[in-house]
Amino acid sequence: MASAKGGCMCGAVRYECTGDPMFMGNCHCRDCQQASGTAYNAAIGVPKSAVKITGDVKYYESKADSGNMGKRAFCANCGSRLFSLPAFAPDLMVLQAGSLDDPSIFKPQMDIYTSSAQPWDYMDPALPKFPKMPPAN
Numbered sequence: 001m002a003s004a005k006g007g008c009m010c011g012a013v014r015y016e017c018t019g020d021p022m023f024m025g026n027c028h029c030r031d032c033q034q035a036s037g038t039a040y041n042a043a044i045g046v047p048k049s050a051v052k053i054t055g056d057v058k059y060y061e062s063k064a065d066s067g068n069m070g071k072r073a074f075c076a077n078c079g080s081r082l083f084s085l086p087a088f089a090p091d092l093m094v095l096q097a098g099s100l101d102d103p104s105i106f107k108p109q110m111d112i113y114t115s116s117a118q119p120w121d122y123m124d125p126a127l128p129k130f131p132k133m134p135p136a137n
């Protein structure tokens, strides 16, 4: 993933990421379910400093399960979810795989917050599973 571009449904917000992903995974926490309106968030962690954003992005700030605050970004016009900014990691930006121009570059390495995964949410049995966050390394 040398350079990945993405944006919202209406095209008002565009972003370009020139950094390598730090992780890719599926988050099944209740916040991701509510914010996405579906089973999980397909998340790609990248260095925030490697992402350029254009357009009118709105942020919704909420407290995560971890107790940390975090901001979820969406297009002010069409409402498409784009990325999150966790407060605990100032240079981390979590892109939502579906907002990429080529979402097929998403290769999840793990399932996290599986303790709140829904019974109708089918998970790849080959991926490592963590009931909450993976242990810090």
Ligand SMILES: [Zn+2]
Pocket (backbone or CB within 6 Å): 008, 009, 010, 011, 012, 013, 075, 076, 077, 078, 079, 080
């Ligand atoms: Zn839009």
Ligand SMILES: [Zn+2]
Pocket (backbone or CB within 6 Å): 027, 028, 029, 030, 031, 032, 033, 041, 113
């Ligand atoms: Zn989550």
